[in-house]
Amino acid sequence: MTVERVEDKDTWDAFIDDSPSGLLFHRWDYLHLTAKHTESTLLPYGVYKGDELVSVFPLFCKRIHGVNAIFSPPPLTVIPHLGCVMNRQFAGLRQSKKESLLGMVAGEIQEELRNLSPNYLSITFVPEFNDVRHYLWDRCDAKVRYTYTINLERSLEDLWNNLHYKLRNKLKKEAGAGLRLERNGDVSTLYRLISDRYKNPSVDIPPIKRDYLEDLVRAYPDRIGIYCLYDAEDEVTAVVAAQEYRRFLLWIGTPKIETSHAGNEYLQWLLIQRAQAEGYRTFENMGANNPDLAFFKSRFNPDLTMYFEIEKKDTLGAFSEWAYLSFVKRLMMATDRL
DSSP, rough: OOOEOOOOOHHHHHHHSSSTTGGGGGSHHHHHHHHHHOOEEEEEEEEETTTTEEEEEEEEEEETTTEEEEEOOOOOSOOOOOEEEOGGEEEEEEEEHHHHHHHHHHHHHHHHHHHHHHEEEEEEBOOOOOOHHHHHHTEEEEEEEEEEEEEEESOOOHHHHHHHHHHHHHHHHHHHOEEEEEEEEEOHHHHHHHHTOOSSTTTTTOOOOHHHHHHHHOOOOOOEEEEEEEEESOEEEEEEHHHHOOOOOOEEEEOOOSSSHHHHHHHHHOOOOOOHHTTOEEEEEEOOOOOHHHHHTTTTTOOOEEEEEEEEEOGGGGGHHHHHHHHHHHHHHHHHHO
């Protein structure tokens, strides 16, 4: 096994497109835009077995106030999962082969990390990557995270019948209210509603910078959609951003808009129907880690899916996450007035 930085966009994106666990977050332009807007250095590692690329592993390096931090993904990017992506053949291997390959990949990356000498390391893996033992054996700490997923390889009738009965009653009412769904690439309404939520100084900053979000939408107009739900008077009742790449991922939502309609509920149901009609196998609905959102999202009767975040800190790195977030918060408040 050898590890080296992948320098070719086509090689990288072809690997992500072919791997079942590759997400839009892993694609070349997405990673480079993330590096640009987080002012970090992207390290697009590839692990090779001979001439065969068997895994890619994007890492981001940033040094702030003497703290050397490595992330995958960086904070304040609304990227829920990143970490390594294994090749298509990996899922079909016998368990002994999987463990051997994972051990070699982890060993190569850990050697690179030792050379980089981070004070703080954080990697959040995709839900399909559930064997983090090699990182635990390397004295990393692991945290369990959750996301909601809905299997769309069922009939629409089955999806409907599995909704909470109170939710079905709301959706039946909204179906006759003349609501209209539109998809576009304009982030203005979405970002205004998000920003309104964060005007209170005691509340954390918005989870993503506006120019970063705009760059992502421009880079992937067919893969990132802004969905607005309008009532009969053309007033907005709900807005979300979704990613449509391999899975339909309900990505960025807004607080509930004060209206007589159950806009958020109806918008999500319309998007579930849309995703199924377009052939997506999985609908992912982020928010399972937030107690304020979990009950609302659970009424769609999703599956609760685990994924893992691993962390490793030395003495200096024990406060590095706080230092990083504090620095970015001050920077965004100074430069991104909305």
